[in-house]
Amino acid sequence: MLREGLICAAMQTRAFPPDGLPFRKMHGAGNDFVILDSRGMAPVCTPGLARAVGDRHRGVGFDQLAEIRDGENCDIALDFWNSDGSRAGACGNATRCVAAEWMTETGQDRVTIRTTRGVLRGEMRGEAVWVNMGPPVLDWAQVPLAREVDLLHLPIAGDPCGVGMGNPHAVFFVEDIDAVDVAARGAEVEHDPLYPEATNVEFVQVRSHDEVRMRVWERGTGITLACGSGACAVAVAAHRRGLTGRHVRIEVDGGWLELDWRDDGVWMTGPVARVFEGRLAPDFPAAGS
Numbered sequence: 079m080l081r082e083g084l085i086c087a088a089m090q091t092r093a094f095p096p097d098g099l100p101f102r103k104m105h106g107a108g109n110d111f112v113i114l115d116s117r118g119m120a121p122v123c124t125p126g127l128a129r130a131v132g133d134r135h136r137g138v139g140f141d142q143l144a145e146i147r148d149g150e151n152c153d154i155a156l157d158f159w160n161s162d163g164s165r166a167g168a169c170g171n172a173t174r175c176v177a178a179e180w181m182t183e184t185g186q187d188r189v190t191i192r193t194t195r196g197v198l199r200g201e202m203r204g205e206a207v208w209v210n211m212g213p214p215v216l217d218w219a220q221v222p223l224a225r226e227v228d229l230l231h232l233p234i235a236g237d238p239c240g241v242g243m244g245n246p247h248a249v250f251f252v253e254d255i256d257a258v259d260v261a262a263r264g265a266e267v268e269h270d271p272l273y274p275e276a277t278n279v280e281f282v283q284v285r286s287h288d289e290v291r292m293r294v295w296e297r298g299t300g301i302t303l304a305c306g307s308g309a310c311a312v313a314v315a316a317h318r319r320g321l322t323g324r325h326v327r328i329e330v331d332g333g334w335l336e337l338d339w340r341d342d343g344v345w346m347t348g349p350v351a352r353v354f355e356g357r358l359a360p361d362f363p364a365a366g367s
């Protein structure tokens with residue numbers, strides 16, 4: 079036991095460099111991220127580290143943590159973590175943030191990013207960085223979403239739709255989005271047994287053929303001000319239901335996102351901002367856990 083304790087203590091002190099672990103804090107339309115850069119070294123993030131850094135009182139706080147890694151046959155790779163320590167297969171807003179940073183750093187106007195769902199492409203068009211979040215998966219949730227509608231206790235404005243964007247999304251169209259108790263209904267739907275891996279939940283009010291408003295409950299995180307992959311799912315679902323065209327502006331609680339569902343995938347742009355840079359203390363509680 080003593081030996082195990084010593085090994086454990088050694089791991090805890092050797093995980094971070096002596097001057098701390100550098101990170102960047104960014105957000106995209108209010109969806110906020112801690113970005114770690116592990117290029118040229120072994121990945122550092124673990125469920126424990128994600129939870130500790132994600133703690134808004136004792137850590138840094140984030141909706142997702144994105145870890146940049148060396149890309150195989152592409153420019154970079156990205157891993158995503160939620161603040162509860164779970165992994166996310168996709169994160170559109172963090173992908174936009176990292177794509178924008180990479181373009182600024184390299185002076186290039188195109189980037190390829192490997193994620194668990196495949197290689198995503200980003201490109202600069204004028205001042206805006208667009209990313210292609212890939213094609214939607216439309217058969218991931220052939221489930222009776224009508225049961226979920228009952229959970230909402232609200233008038234709906236179109237059949238709900240399940241859309242996979244490398245992660246699951248359940249999209250509900252409602253007449254009055256301000257009447258939705260996003261926290262209560264979102265948590266309920268997230269863990270409905272219909273979704274063995276749980277789901278992200280989007281509520282949408284359609285304003286016109288090219289504009290909708292969305293509010294989101296993210297799996298593993300809760301309410302966020304924006305969700306990029308969720309916005310992609312909403313654009314796809316709204317078009318499939320005949321409610322919008324393929325190009326749509328989506329108002330989220332943190333601003334606006336612009337979506338364009340093309341033959342090669344769902345493209346997205348919107349605001350990104352770098353907030354600050356810092357270093358996790360070498361003895362940060364979760365170092366090495």
Ligand SMILES: N[C@H](CCC[C@H](N)C(=O)O)C(=O)O
Nearest residue numbers: 166169170171245305306307
């Ligand atoms: N905020 C992210 C999505 C995180 C999804 C995550 N909560 C999951 O478990 O799938 C985005 O911009 O796409």
